[in-house]
Amino acid sequence: MKQSAWTLVFGAWLVAAMSTLGALFLGEVMGFAPCVLCWYQRIFMFPLVFVLAVGLFPFDPRVTRYGLPLAIGGWLIAAWHVLLTAGIIPESATPCTKGVPCGLVQVEWFGFVTIPLLSLAAFTVINALLFATLKSNK
Template sequence: MDRVTERRLLAFGTVVAAVATAGSLYFSEVMGLLPCELCWYPRILMYPLVVVLGVAALEGRTSAYRTVLPLSVLGAGIAAYHSWLQASGASSSCSLGGCASVQYRLAGLTIPNLALIAFLLASAAALAAWRLEW
């Protein structure tokens, strides 16, 4: 494959991370939904992905998967656990009265569900770009 396709995959990952970052800021700053303790960890892991994937897309660095995967796999794991807490109704485990008590839904998905999808898409984009080069 050509370098353009790899860059497009990395750019796609950048867009996914940027939309997730903007979405999390919109939910908290505009809508006033207070993030619970479990929401903070995926945020901490998602925000740097915008920069890492963005720089990788500009420079065509498919080796960025080495930085993307630790952030996105850990973030996906936390988001999956958080999604499970919401689905099981264990809102007491989700402290500060945030997401698990609010249960805000967008297109039928909760905030942790959306974070999980974003982490999986960012991982897939980075891996696909690396795989095409390899």
């Protein structure tokens, strides 16, 4: 086992765990209702916590086979959501027909950091770490 590969997967797990806890905190403690696209991103993020943890103990370099599809799918939805909240994609092109509108910005820190942007950043880091794991295993 390469120690660097384990460290990369652990870093990806840490980001996934922090993202999951952050999503739960924003929803359950702060009371922000998630939109449909937020739910889809959660569907991709939450299992990563368990999939990556199982791949760490004992370390299995094949964990990227299971983690990358989840991380890539989540990244695609998060990118779509960021483009939607930025006004680049029209609201009519989303699955949000009931409940919270997907284009609604509920939180905006520093004038530009939104919940979809945080999700995109988390999925980007996770993807980068998992791709680096693939490269270090070859």
